[in-house]
Amino acid sequence: MSELKVGLAGLGTVGAAVFRMLERRKAELEARTGRTLRVTAVAARDRSRDRGLDLGGVIWFEDPVALARDGDIDVFVELMGGDGDPAKAAVAAALDRGIPVVTANKALLAKCGVELAQRAEASRAGLHFEAAVAGGIPIVKTLRESLAGNTIERVSGILNGTCNYILTRMAEEKLSFHVCLGEAQRLGYAEADPTFDIDGFDTAHKLAILTSLAFGTQVDADSIYVEGIRQLTLADLEAADDLGYRVKLLGVAVRTETGIEQRVHPTMVPKHWPIAQVSGVTNAVAVDGDAVALTLVGPGAGGAATASAVVGDLFDVARGARGYTFGLPVAELTKAERAAMQRHEGGYYIRLAVVNKPGTAATIARRMADEQISLESIMQRRPDGAETARVILITYATTEEAVRRAIAAIEADGVISALPQVIRIEKD
Incomplete structure (x- = not known):
């Protein structure tokens, strides 16, 4: 032998x-x-x-x-x-x-x-x-070989166990981001310098590889829009729960009319979706082809799984x-036409810290209307004794560009007292 x-x-x-x-x-x-x-x-x-x-x-x-x-x-x-x-x-x-x-x-x-x-x-x-x-998770061979008969339209997933662990602990145990990060570091899930994980770069590297396999493009991590989870608060996860969602850091690559859209960012996904059920350090990858759609779930790191x-x-x-x-x-791998993130369409969760002065609500509504953004719901909460109220807006499908312009106008109007929080929503 x-x-x-x-x-x-x-x-x-x-x-x-x-x-x-x-x-x-x-x-x-x-x-x-x-x-x-x-x-x-x-x-x-x-x-x-x-x-x-x-x-x-x-x-x-x-x-x-x-x-x-x-x-x-x-x-x-x-x-x-x-x-x-x-x-x-x-x-x-x-x-x-x-x-x-x-x-x-x-x-x-x-x-x-x-x-x-x-x-x-x-x-x-x-x-x-x-x-x-x-x-x-055998996702490389799945894309490269098992699904060779498919035209892939979308690949998305939870690709970083550290972030998923933190978000799971925050949601289930009502703990702050910093407490959960510290626990992840203590358990060895996060490095002493966690930047690579929590700011989304690890997910972006993995997504770049999946994009190449799915769409026949050159690997190009620099073309990915990246947002991490550092800015998320317990209030955001509680609001998501109230609305029927869970927050996950997703890597998404999707074929659009203008090119391949690649993005990494926190996302609200409906609770009944399989990917919403993935907790802890587990990873999950969903693939949508013209013949087959599937979701693979399994350990995303660790000695035994990687070995x-x-x-x-x-x-x-x-x-x-x-x-x-x-x-x-290699000669047949194309340079992906990058679809601008500003053209991304979908629903959005927007959290604003609103100052207590007359006309604030009207100002916010007007700026949204100026960008033709329709609101599905508005929630306002003012903690006892607080000088600012927390206003949460849920939009119908709109574009990233419109949301960003509306928020910039609201900031210029001086009616909010802190940086807004924006989370994209995936809907059925």
């Missing part, structure tokens, strides 16, 4: 989980692929650290690029992270050698995906990345499966 020699760069939580999974599933993988999958070489920063792994007989490289370039390996697994070197240099070195690469690095793919796909095509090496998006996706890719490598990185040759 032939052997697939695996070079593993990165022995953190995910790398160690991959090593253990290959050992634990050795017999089953051999039976299904006809090959022995074995880690024969590794690269990691701290050789003295006790990882609970039997590394006897495994060759150790200090430099992951050296492992990729010179190691006696058949496949290179990159689990270091980061959108630059050494991850990029190591992946490029492996592809240039003509050996397949498996990676979980969404930041690298979002920034350099097209370049790396070109290298893979030039050397006829596969670039596999199921673990880069939504952890254990499962990595080993799935190694399974494909062992069987000799290889295709175009993003489903099409």
Whole structure:
């Protein structure tokens, strides 16, 4: 029986989980692929650290690029992270050698995906990345292979477990954003600097990859409109609950008449939607095709879930499966015509902190009417002793551009005392 020699760069939580999974599933993988999958070489920063792994007989490289370039390996697994070197240099070195690469690095793919796909095509090496998006959910293969007979109209989902955990705790336990963020950091769901997660950039990187797979476009994270959850308050989530919605940070890519609209932002979704039921650190991805619509739900991060996706890719490598990185040759990937966010149409939740003076309500109504924005409902609450009232407006379908112009006019009128809150609403 032939052997697939695996070079593993990165022995953190995910790398160690991959090593253990290959050992634990050795017999089953051999039976299904006809090959022995074995880690024969590794690269990691701290050789003295006790990882609970039997590394006897495994060759150790200090430099992951050296492992990729010179190691006696058949496949290179990159689990270091980061959108630059050494991850990029190591992946490029492996592809240039003509050996397949498996990676979980969404930041690298979002920034350099097209370049790396070109290298893979030039050397006829596969670039596999199921673990880069939504952890254990097999969404990459679903879009690239299983739904190849569909024209995809929309891909959307909860792609960041940290944000979903925070929003779930806020809604269910009536806690503030900062309390929930602190708890997420204590439990290891959020980094000491949580900016990448809570400001939406992690979701944007993953969405850029999904957009390429769904619509045959070049990966372009810079073309995504991004809003995070930092500005959300408990009052917003309580209002959503009263209105029959839950708030989720969604990544959305949709085909429109003017191009591909890509956006990441907090969204109110009806409680009965499957995606509204997804809580905690779980991820979910919904795909709407012309023949099939489906929603996939599962663990979006963690050692076991990510390792499962990595080993799935190694399974494909062992069987000799290889295709175009993003489903099409790089030369056929189009530069997506970016649909302006200002043209996004839908309902909106608008929260205003309104000063207590005559004519305020009339001013707000007039500015909305000026932009031809129809209001579905208006709620006003004034906490005891407060000098300002909280006014919540729910609009019928309108455009982002109209909402922004109306709010700018209201601010200029001097009738609100704090920055407005705007959340888009997805309706049946």
